[in-house]
Amino acid sequence: MTLDGRVTLPDGRWHSLSSREDSRRMQEIRRLHDLVILGKHSVLRDNIRSPLRPPGLLLCRSFLPPATSRFLRGKPILFVHISLKSRAVQLQNKARLCFLSSADFEPRALLRRLERMGFRKLLFETGPAFNHILLGQGIIDRLFLTLTPFIIGQEDLPGLASGPQALPRFEQPHWTLIRWHRGSREIFLEYRRTGAL
């Protein structure tokens, strides 16, 4: 996140905000989890690679990654909306495909499914819209933030959670700073949720 609270650049990407140190730190955080969950723009715009360990999961409710996507090199899991089944067949050698209904994509239903699959410690590297839903439902219990030394200043760029309404009881002190570290150009922050929604 930039100093003015943006998580997206004007061209819709975000990875160039990251330094090597930030990427290294992100790998360390990933290794503490069972699964890394991503949204479509990280794959379509940032063309990111899927982690191998822990595995990556892509939510494909309304799109499929191109067969040439770097994300598919890591043999990720794809949760694909059932309406995309016939088109997804071409990806079956490149990913583990699971077909879901619209209701299955609701966050609580996703968590139950992932638990049944043996994934408990989930790391969401999703964008503002999905983060807003997760935070609004009280699903997130840790936040890892990197404060990067940029000020973009464009008013319509989102922050880490962005939705139609303010989050419930946002004025309560839900988040407690439990760790911080000063890097060579960034500050790394870790918060724990201490209040129930």
Ligand SMILES: NC(=O)c1ccc[n+]([C@@H]2O[C@H](COP(=O)([O-])OP(=O)(O)OC[C@H]3O[C@@H](n4cnc5c(N)ncnc54)[C@H](OP(=O)(O)O)[C@@H]3O)[C@@H](O)[C@H]2O)c1
């Ligand atoms: N700075 C950062 O750390 C950071 C991290 C991630 C992303 N970003 C930026 O944020 C922007 C958006 O990225 P994003 O696509 O990863 O995140 P997003 O806009 O929050 O997208 C949410 C993703 O979750 C899917 N989804 C599944 N179930 C859903 C549900 N019940 N409700 C809503 N969405 C659901 C969406 O699928 P459908 O759209 O197919 O329905 C979409 O793939 C991009 O510009 C990206 O560069 C920044």
